[in-house]
Amino acid sequence: xxxxxxxxxxxxxxxxxxxxxxxxxxxxxxxMLEQPLLFEIGSRDQTGVDIEAxxxxxxxxxxxxxxxxxxxxxxxxxVRHYTRLSRQNYAIDLGLFPLGSCTMKxxxxxxxxxxxxxxxxxxxxxxxxxxxxxxxxxxxxLAFWLIELTGMHSxxxxxxxxxxxxxxxxxxxxxxxxxxxxxxxxxxxxESAHGTNPATAAFCGYRVxxxxxxxxxxxxxxxxxxxxxxxxxxxxxxxxxxCGLFEPQMKLISDAVHAAGGFVYCxxxxxxxxxxxxxxxxxxxxxxxxxxxxxxxxxxxxxGPGSGPVVLSEALAPYxxxxxxxxxxxxxxxxxxxxxxxxxxxxxxxxxxxxxxQMGMFTRALTYILSHGADGLKQVAEDSVLNANYLLxxxxxxxxxxxxxxxxxxHEAIFSDKGFAEGFSTIDVAKALIDEGFHPMTMxxxxxxxxxxxxxxxxxxSKANLDQFIAALRSIAGKAKSGDPALKAAPVHAPRRxxxxxxxxxxxxxxxxxxxxxxSGTGLGAKYGGG
Amino acid sequence: xxxLPLSDADRSAMLDKIGAAAVDDLFCDVPEGLLRKAxxxxxxxxxxxxxxxxxxxxxxxxxxxxxxVPFFLGCGAYKHHVPATVDHIIQRxxxxxxxxxxxPEIAQGTLQVLFEFQTQVARLxxxxxxxxxxxxxxxxxxxxxxxxxxxxxxxxxxxxxxxxPHYVSVCRTMAKFTGDTLETALxxxxxxxxxxxxxxxxxxxxxxxxxxxxxxxxxxxxxxxIADACHASGALLVAVVTxxxxxxxxxxPGEMGADIVVGEGQSIGVGLQFGGPYVGxxxxxxxxxxxxxxxxxxxxxxxxxxxxxxxTLSTREQHIRREKATSNICTNSGLCALAFSIHMTLLGEKGxxxxxxxxxxxxxxVADRLSEIPGVRLINDSFFNEFAxxxxxxxxxxVHAMVEKGVLGGVSLGRLFPGEPQLANGLVVAVTExxxxxxxxxxxxxxxxxxx
Numbered sequence: 001x002x003x004x005x006x007x008x009x010x011x012x013x014x015x016x017x018x019x020x021x022x023x024x025x026x027x028x029x030x031x032m033l034e035q036p037l038l039f040e041i042g043s044r045d046q047t048g049v050d051i052e053a054x055x056x057x058x059x060x061x062x063x064x065x066x067x068x069x070x071x072x073x074x075x076x077x078x079v080r081h082y083t084r085l086s087r088q089n090y091a092i093d094l095g096l097f098p099l100g101s102c103t104m105k106x107x108x109x110x111x112x113x114x115x116x117x118x119x120x121x122x123x124x125x126x127x128x129x130x131x132x133x134x135x136x137x138x139x140x141x142l143a144f145w146l147i148e149l150t151g152m153h154s155x156x157x158x159x160x161x162x163x164x165x166x167x168x169x170x171x172x173x174x175x176x177x178x179x180x181x182x183x184x185x186x187x188x189x190x191e192s193a194h195g196t197n198p199a200t201a202a203f204c205g206y207r208v209x210x211x212x213x214x215x216x217x218x219x220x221x222x223x224x225x226x227x228x229x230x231x232x233x234x235x236x237x238x239x240x241x242x243c244g245l246f247e248p249q250m251k252l253i254s255d256a257v258h259a260a261g262g263f264v265y266c267x268x269x270x271x272x273x274x275x276x277x278x279x280x281x282x283x284x285x286x287x288x289x290x291x292x293x294x295x296x297x298x299x300x301x302x303x304g305p306g307s308g309p310v311v312l313s314e315a316l317a318p319y320x321x322x323x324x325x326x327x328x329x330x331x332x333x334x335x336x337x338x339x340x341x342x343x344x345x346x347x348x349x350x351x352x353x354x355x356x357x358q359m360g361m362f363t364r365a366l367t368y369i370l371s372h373g374a375d376g377l378k379q380v381a382e383d384s385v386l387n388a389n390y391l392l393x394x395x396x397x398x399x400x401x402x403x404x405x406x407x408x409x410x411h412e413a414i415f416s417d418k419g420f421a422e423g424f425s426t427i428d429v430a431k432a433l434i435d436e437g438f439h440p441m442t443m444x445x446x447x448x449x450x451x452x453x454x455x456x457x458x459x460x461x462s463k464a465n466l467d468q469f470i471a472a473l474r475s476i477a478g479k480a481k482s483g484d485p486a487l488k489a490a491p492v493h494a495p496r497r498x499x500x501x502x503x504x505x506x507x508x509x510x511x512x513x514x515x516x517x518x519x520s521g522t523g524l525g526a527k528y529g530g531g
Numbered sequence: 532x533x534x535l536p537l538s539d540a541d542r543s544a545m546l547d548k549i550g551a552a553a554v555d556d557l558f559c560d561v562p563e564g565l566l567r568k569a570x571x572x573x574x575x576x577x578x579x580x581x582x583x584x585x586x587x588x589x590x591x592x593x594x595x596x597x598x599x600v601p602f603f604l605g606c607g608a609y610k611h612h613v614p615a616t617v618d619h620i621i622q623r624x625x626x627x628x629x630x631x632x633x634x635p636e637i638a639q640g641t642l643q644v645l646f647e648f649q650t651q652v653a654r655l656x657x658x659x660x661x662x663x664x665x666x667x668x669x670x671x672x673x674x675x676x677x678x679x680x681x682x683x684x685x686x687x688x689x690x691x692x693x694x695x696p697h698y699v700s701v702c703r704t705m706a707k708f709t710g711d712t713l714e715t716a717l718x719x720x721x722x723x724x725x726x727x728x729x730x731x732x733x734x735x736x737x738x739x740x741x742x743x744x745x746x747x748x749x750x751x752x753x754x755x756x757i758a759d760a761c762h763a764s765g766a767l768l769v770a771v772v773t774x775x776x777x778x779x780x781x782x783x784p785g786e787m788g789a790d791i792v793v794g795e796g797q798s799i800g801v802g803l804q805f806g807g808p809y810v811g812x813x814x815x816x817x818x819x820x821x822x823x824x825x826x827x828x829x830x831x832x833x834x835x836x837x838x839x840x841x842x843t844l845s846t847r848e849q850h851i852r853r854e855k856a857t858s859n860i861c862t863n864s865g866l867c868a869l870a871f872s873i874h875m876t877l878l879g880e881k882g883x884x885x886x887x888x889x890x891x892x893x894x895x896x897v898a899d900r901l902s903e904i905p906g907v908r909l910i911n912d913s914f915f916n917e918f919a920x921x922x923x924x925x926x927x928x929x930v931h932a933m934v935e936k937g938v939l940g941g942v943s944l945g946r947l948f949p950g951e952p953q954l955a956n957g958l959v960v961a962v963t964e965x966x967x968x969x970x971x972x973x974x975x976x977x978x979x980x981x982x983x
Contacts, residue, residue, distance in 0.1 A: 038647045038876055048877035049614055051885045051964070057895040061751040061913030063782045069654050072879015075616055082644075082873055086625035089640035093624030099633070106534055107628045110580050115804075116618075119591025124604040125806030126942045127595065128934050134593030135805050148573060160666035160807065163861035174708060199859040204708050246560035277558060282565050301621070301866025302641035303631040303826065305666070305808030321704070338700065339949030350704030354607055354669035354697035354795075355806025367587060373577035374570035376532045382554045383537050389557050390545040408549070408557040434637055439630075462536035463545060494636035497834035501635075504831035504843040508820065510660045511650040 032495065035084040039512040042071025048078050088495045089302070090439045096461055096469050100412040100442035100454025101194065101242055103272050103294035110371065111298065111364035120363050125355035129334055135359065136333035139325040142366045143309070146290060149377070150271075151281025152311035156320040158357035162269055165289025165308025166200040166236075168321060168352055172287055172312060173234045173263045174204060175319035175349040184233035184262065190219045191448045192241040194267050206233060213448050217243035217403040217414075221253060228260040238267035239283070240274065242446040243403055244388065244412035244454065254284025263287070263316070271295045272458070273385055273411035276378035286313040292358070296365035307361035318347040323356055383459035384411040387466060391455055394470045398477040402449050411458070417451025421483030426451040429476050431498065434491040436472040532577050597803060597939065601970035601977075603897075605917045605961025606747065606942040607668065607695050607773040608806065609798045611886075612965055617800050617873045621866055631826075631862070635841040636833075641865065642840035645828035648872040655778050655875075656770075656792040657785025658814035662825035664868040665811025665860070668795025669701045672741065672771050674813065674824045674858060675791045676702060679739035679767040680711060681822050687736040688769075692716040692725045693746025695773060696947045702741075711738075717948065720921050720957050722912040724752045730760040737766040739791075744770050744784055745777055747947070748910055748959060749917035758788025767791060774798055775812065776963075777915040779887030791815045800874030801867045810867035820844070824858035886964060890916035894962040897971055901960065904979050910957075917961040919944075922982055926958040929981040938977040 027034040044067075058064060073081060090097070097104035115121060123132055143155045156172070159165040170187070177184055187201035190211040198208040211227065214220045219237065235257050239247045247253065254264045266280060266288040272295045274280075280288050292298055292307040300306075312320055322345065323337045334340070335356060341348050372380060385408070392401060392413035400418035403409070417426045430440030430453075442454040457466060479487045491497065537545075542554070551557055558566055570576070578586075597610050604610070621627060625640060632638030632645075645663040652661035665671040676688045688706075690699055690713055699715055706713050714732060716725060729740050740761050745751045758768040770784030772794035784792045794812035797803075801810055815823055821844065829843035878886060894916040902909035906923030920941075922929055927945035934940075944957035960974075 035643070037643065039650060042876065042879060044880040047879045047882035047885075048616070049882045049886075051882060051889060053885065054889050054892040056888055057892040059895055059911075059913055060781055060891070060915065061753070063751055063753060063913075065778065065780060065782050068779060068880045068883055070651060070875060070878070070880045070883060072881055073876050075614075075877065078873065078876050079616060079620065081876070082620045082626075083623070085640040085643055086620070086623045087640065088638075088643070089625040089629045090634070090637040091625045092628040092630075097630065099630060102630055104628075104630055108534060110583060112622060112627075114584070114587045117588060117591040118596045118598060119588075119594040121802050121804055122597045122610075123594050123805045124597055124602075124610070124803050124939070125608055126604055126606055126946060127597075127939060128931055130931070131595035131934055131939070132805065134590040137593065138587075138590050145574065148571060160670065161860075161862045163859045164666060164670070167859060171704070171708060196859050196861045203859045205710065246558070248560045248562060251562065251565075274561075276571055277567055278561055278565055279567070299627045299866065300630045301627055302629045302638075302644070302869065303663070303865035304862040305810075305864045305867055306862045307808070322700075337949075339946075350707070351697060351700035352670075352704060353667060353701060353807070354695060355667075355809075358807040359805035360808050363587070367583055370575070370578055370583045370586060371580075372532065372534070374572070374574035376535070376577040377574070378567070378570050379532060379535055382557075383535055383542075385557050386537070386542060386545055386549075386554055389549050389551070393549045408551070408559065430634070431636070434634065439637065440634055459535055459537075463541040491636050495639050496636045496837060496839040499635045499833045499839045499841050500831045501841050501843065504829040504841050508827075508843060509830040510646075510820065510827055510843075511653045512646070 033084045035081060037512055038081060039071055039514065042073045044069065044071060046074055047072040048075040095437060096457065096465055097439045098441045098455045098457050099439065100456040101269055102442065103456060103458060104300065105297050105458035106460035107297055107299045108368065108371065111367045114367045115360045115363040120359065133333055136325045136335060138366060139362055140327050140333055142362050143325065145369050146309055146311060149275060150288065150311045151279030153314040154312050154317040154320060156310045156312065157324060158321060158353050159289065159308040159310060160353055160358055161304065161306030162289050162291040162308040163196040163200060164352065165310045166196055166267065167203065168310045169265045169287035169289060170200055170204045170234065171349050172316040172319045173265065176263065176316055177233055179347065184231055186231045187233055188224065188227060188235045190237060192217065192219065192243050192446055193236055193238045194242060194269060197236040197267055201236060217245050217448065218247055219253060221249050224253060225256050228256060228262065230261060232260060232262045234263045234265050236265045236267065238270065240270040240410035243448065244409040244414050245403060246410055250283040258284065269294060270411065273381055275381050277381045286316050292361050292365040296368045298361045298364040305358060305361065307358035319349050321350060321352045322348050380459050387457040387459060387461055388413045390466060391457055391470065395473060398474050412454055412456035414449055415453040416449050420480045424480045424483055424487065426453050428487045428490065429453065429480055431490040432476045432487050433472065435493045438469055438472060595939065601938045601973040603941045603960045603962065603974055604939055606947065606959055607697065607795060608803055609774055609961060609963055610803055610965050611776065611798055611963050613800055613802060613874060614877050616877060617870050620873055621870050626869055627866065632842060635839060639839060642828050644869050644872055646830060646840050648868045649828060651872060651875050652812050653814050655775060655783065656772065656794065656812065656814040657783025658792055659817040660820050661812065661814035662823055663828050664863045665813050665825050666864060667807065667809040667811045668771065668773055668793065669698045671793035671811035671813045672698045673702050673705050675769045675793045676711060676739060676741065678791060678822050678824060679769060682819060683738040683765055683767060685736050685738040686710060687712040687714065688738055689714045689729055689732045689740045691729060691742040691746065692718040693748060693750060694741055694743045694771060695747050698771065717951060717954065718748060720910050720919065720954065722910060724750050726752050726757055729757055733760050733764050733766055735764060737764060739767040739769045741769045741771060744772055745774065745915050745917065748919035749914040750911055751781060751913045751915065754784055754787035754789055769793065774915065774917065776887055776890060779883035780891055781915060796871045800870035808864060808867055810864040810871055825860055826863045889964045890962065893964065893966055894918065897960065897962045900971065900975055901978060904982055906982055916963055917959060920958045920960060922956045922958055924982055925955045927955065929958065932981040933977040936977045938973050940974055940977055
């Protein structure tokens with residue numbers, strides 16, 4: 001395969017045949033450097049910090065420790081260790097990261113700079129409130145914009161991640177129901193919802209029942225209506241849903257749920273697609289979490305930290321958790337905590353976290369909102385939807401698009417493995433994309449589509465990038481249909497070939513075990529030590 | 532708009548390809564009347580870096596910065612020196628802007644770091660296995676109680692009076708909905724902890740005893756007798772560590788028989804950040820690993836037999852079992868775990884031990900000086916880098932009065948336990964390696980004055 005260069009440049013040298021090259025003594029391949037485990041290169045005597053030596057004091061209640069068995073590295077060794085490891089990672093800074101429902105978009109470095117201002121980064125959560133007025137004002141301002149953008153009544157800022165926000169929303173619903181003496185036991189979750197939704201409902205002590213999706217990938221309104229009753233506490237919906245589609249009957253769904261005395265929870269993980277275009281408050285939603293790390297682009301850092309504020313309707317607002325930042329008529333700000341609750345917020349269901357939530361993420365999100373402004377945020381939704389539809393339209397002649405092209409998708413496009421040769425599946429396409437230099441899309445999710453491939457380009461991809469990705473995926477789709485055995489071997493150019501996940505689960509090795517002096521060892525760490 | 536690469540020409544070419552006349556045609560599923568045509572009212576238009584920077588900097592300036600004044604606050608968040616290398620490395624794009632390592636072949640950097648983090652945490656806390664981090668210490672504490680319920684099949688948790696009141700609050704919130712019973716008590720301004728009360732309270736219904744170490748007043752207790760009492764009746768001992776640097780000097784909870792050890796990892800590598808993001812630590816014994824919540828990185832081999840790492844044991848997780856999941860946790864604190872791990876690697880045993888020694892020695896010196904102030908009583912016989920004082924006056928106004936003198940002099944128990952007059956004179960003072968001799972002079976002078 002020759003590289004696809006929309007701008008027309010040509011590679012100046014012949015293609016390398018890397019896999020046939022002779023192995024090196026070190027295991028390294030030029031800039032691809034293998035890096036042993038810290039425990040294989042560090043030592044208990046080595047350290048990368050200079051700390052003054054003070055005469056030992058001992059008021060430790062007779063509990064002084066013998067040793068900690070933690071290897072150290074000098075500073076240059078540590079810098080190399082982590083720099084080498086970083087180069088084994090794909091990241092949005094390297095290229096397209098089209099994980100559906102995960103919204104991997106550009107992370108502006110201004111956000112990082114602002115979060116590191118000492119006035120935000122170097123303040124303690126229990127400092128007297130008069131010494132943190134700027135921080136409280138920041139939280140209050142972000143809360144204001146989240147309410148404006150969603151058209152809701154209020155917002156609970158403290159949840160630490162999207163799934164934690166779901167928990168917060170359901171706890172508000174449960175508290176509201178209990179306040180009216182209503183012991184409803186069931187939460188309805190459509191098939192197209194995120195996997196965390198039923199887990200959250202079960203975690204809160206609810207019985208979870210599924211509502212089927214229609215063939216068009218939407219909530220089956222009639223099935224939902226038929227199930228509604230006096231035992232249903234809430235319906236948890238993802239909108240836009242995980243099939244990448246807007247739920248056009250959302251308002252009708254909300255009205256039906258409310259008429260039956262229940263509440264509507266909306267998973268806001270896909271808010272990216274409608275920010276500035278649709279106010280969830282207009283859709284009759286009672287609670288929705290906003291993944292600040294997705295919609296407002298705080299870095300995902302290899303899996304977190306997230307941040308999941310929850311916007312609430314007027315009916316649920318009184319039950320929101322503590323603490324929250326309030327603004328007073330005199331212009332001062334206060335963190336409303338337990339001590340003020342009796343007077344100012346008597347129905348609060350309690351506290352979800354120590355301290356006040358993800359301040360560092362709040363700073364990044366507010367920076368992002370101010371940078372985009374009213375015009376930019378609207379453009380975010382439009383470009384993310386445009387990019388996804390462009391992908392859908394450019395690929396639906398080579399990949400089966402179960403819900404297209406009957407109409408547009410939102411910010412993510414879904415394909416299935418229909419038409420692939422016997423024995424070929426979505427995972428083969430994904431691994432082949434790795435060799436082409438792209439992070440694969442979300443695989444096998446949502447469950448309602450067989451061999452699902454959920455592709456979310458986001459608004460921060462250029463057309464040229466999308467064209468290159470489309471060309472790669474078109475070529476790979478062709479191989480999957482013709483049953484090209486090379487696809488099964490992919491990836492061949494990644495730092496590792498396909499990894500044995502079954503072995504990892506069957507014989508878990510979750511911590512490094514120092515090999516015994518005779519070279520035997522108890523875990524895989526010893527057996528395969530040194531790579 | 533600098534973050535959006537599409538040009539108007541791109542947009543119209545793409546709309547042509549799609550066969551749509553205008554971008555709003557792509558929003559045709561949104562019912563009429565619900566689609567906003569005009570930009571959001573009230574929000575200013577997009578702004579350049581300089582304008583946003585000016586705005587945020589003005590807000591930041593309204594705060595009193597910990598590093599710029601004599602500073603003695605702890606109670607679950609600590610100010611330690613973080614080597615410059617830590618922040619530099621976590622800002623490498625390949626770490627900062629990577630996602631959950633769902634494609635292990637191109638995520639070995641994150642996965643190896645998580646595996647190393649798990650090993651470091653397990654060793655520090657004295658357990659066999661640790662997970663790849665939780666949201667923070669308080670949520671990890673609640674998850675530990677849930678895990679103890681699943682293992683013991685009992686649902687009464689006995690909480691030490693020395694457990695951080697915010698952690699108690701979080702557990703109380705969750706217990707309301709899960710049906711767990713929590714036995715709690717308020718701490719007393721005494722050197723002796725409530726270890727005996729905990730032991731006496733254990734019965735056949737007890738799922739676990741939860742003890743903070745060092746506790747909210749900074750006291751340390753031998754956990755072994757509590758662990759023995761727990762095990763004799765089929766309960767688990769959960770230990771909570773909010774200051775992990777302490778474990779450079781103190782016996783680990785695992786060594787003393789704790790079954791689950793959770794902690795707040797903020798102290799190592801992660802800054803104060805007004806309370807978050809932080810990093811929850813969670814470790815346990817090997818036999819309980821399948822009941823442990825959160826993500827796990829495990830070692831395996833690739834198709835060529837090379838060592839590699841993957842996320843594993845995810846059948847416990849929400850994305851497989853949905854309504855049968857034991858926890859709804861979806862993310863972890865990957866980047867903060869990385870910061871923790873880098874800092875710990877730079878320290879190593881040698882650095883950590885020495886850091887702990889400096890913290891303890893300085894705290895001892897400050898405790899001695901402050902307890903000489905007339906009317907001030909040192910509560911603790913034992914402590915690591917944090918101790919409690921009983922003042923002759925109410926501590927909360929004293930803290931505010933010290934702010935007037937430019938000193939952040941500690942956390943008043945009145946802030947943490949509002950409406951408890953017997954604790955109102957309690958002040959918790961934390962001393963780390965960051966505290967200078969002149970800071971100590973300033974605190975002593977300020978406290979002396981406010982106690983008169």
